[in-house]
Amino acid sequence: MSSTDTRQLLVDAALRAFAQNGVPNASLLEITRMAGQRNRGAVHYHFGSRDRLLVAALEQQSAVLRPRELELLGLARLHPGDLAAAIEALVRPVVELAEAGWRGRCYLMIVADLLADGHAPSDGAIATVLESTGGWEVVELIIERMPPMDEVLRRHRLHLLTGFVLRSAADRARTDDERRLDTERFIVNLTSMATAMLLAPVPA
Structure with missing residues (x-):
C-alpha cells in the first residue's frame, strides 16, 4: 500500500472518529486501528x-x-x-455537502464541534483551513444585513445560527425517515427558520 493510500485511510478514520467522539476526545490509537494500521505511531x-x-x-x-x-x-x-438570501448562501452549500456522502456529514459535525464555544480555533493551521472556505465571507454579509443589536448579542445569535445549520444538515442526511422533507423544501425551510432566529425581537 502506498503512503498516499495510508494517509487517506487515516484521514477517513479521523473524520469518523472526530465526528463521533468530538475533536478533543478522539483517540489516535483508535484512529490508527480504524485505518487498519498496525504501527501505533502511524x-x-x-x-x-x-x-x-x-x-x-x-x-x-x-x-x-x-x-x-x-x-x-x-x-x-x-x-x-x-437577509434570507445571505443565509441561503450558508445553508444550501452545507446541506448539499451533507447529502454528498458521509465525509461531508462528518466534516460538518467536526466544524460544529470546533465552533461550539463561539470562537474560531486558536490553532493557526486549523483556523486557516476553516477560513479557506467561503463561509466567513458569507457570515460577513449576514452581519451586514442583521438588524441593529449590541455586539455580544450579535455574536451569540451567529453562534447559535451556525451550530443549528451545521447540525441540522448533518442530522438530516444520516437519517432515512421517509417522512422527512425533500431536499429543496428542507433548504427553504431551514433558511426561513435561520432567518427568523436573527430577526427575533431584541431583548431589552
Whole structure:
C-alpha cells in the first residue's frame, strides 16, 4: 500500500472518529486501528501531530465547499439588504455537502464541534483551513444585513445560527425517515427558520 493510500485511510478514520467522539476526545490509537494500521505511531509518522491530521481531514471537504459558497455569495449580493438570501448562501452549500456522502456529514459535525464555544480555533493551521472556505465571507454579509443589536448579542445569535445549520444538515442526511422533507423544501425551510432566529425581537 502506498503512503498516499495510508494517509487517506487515516484521514477517513479521523473524520469518523472526530465526528463521533468530538475533536478533543478522539483517540489516535483508535484512529490508527480504524485505518487498519498496525504501527501505533502511524499518525505521527504521516502527519506529525493530531492537529495536522485534523487539518488534512478538514482540507479535503473545505476545498469542495468553497466554490459553491462563493457562487451563492455572489447571487446573494445581487439582492441588497435581503437577509434570507445571505443565509441561503450558508445553508444550501452545507446541506448539499451533507447529502454528498458521509465525509461531508462528518466534516460538518467536526466544524460544529470546533465552533461550539463561539470562537474560531486558536490553532493557526486549523483556523486557516476553516477560513479557506467561503463561509466567513458569507457570515460577513449576514452581519451586514442583521438588524441593529449590541455586539455580544450579535455574536451569540451567529453562534447559535451556525451550530443549528451545521447540525441540522448533518442530522438530516444520516437519517432515512421517509417522512422527512425533500431536499429543496428542507433548504427553504431551514433558511426561513435561520432567518427568523436573527430577526427575533431584541431583548431589552
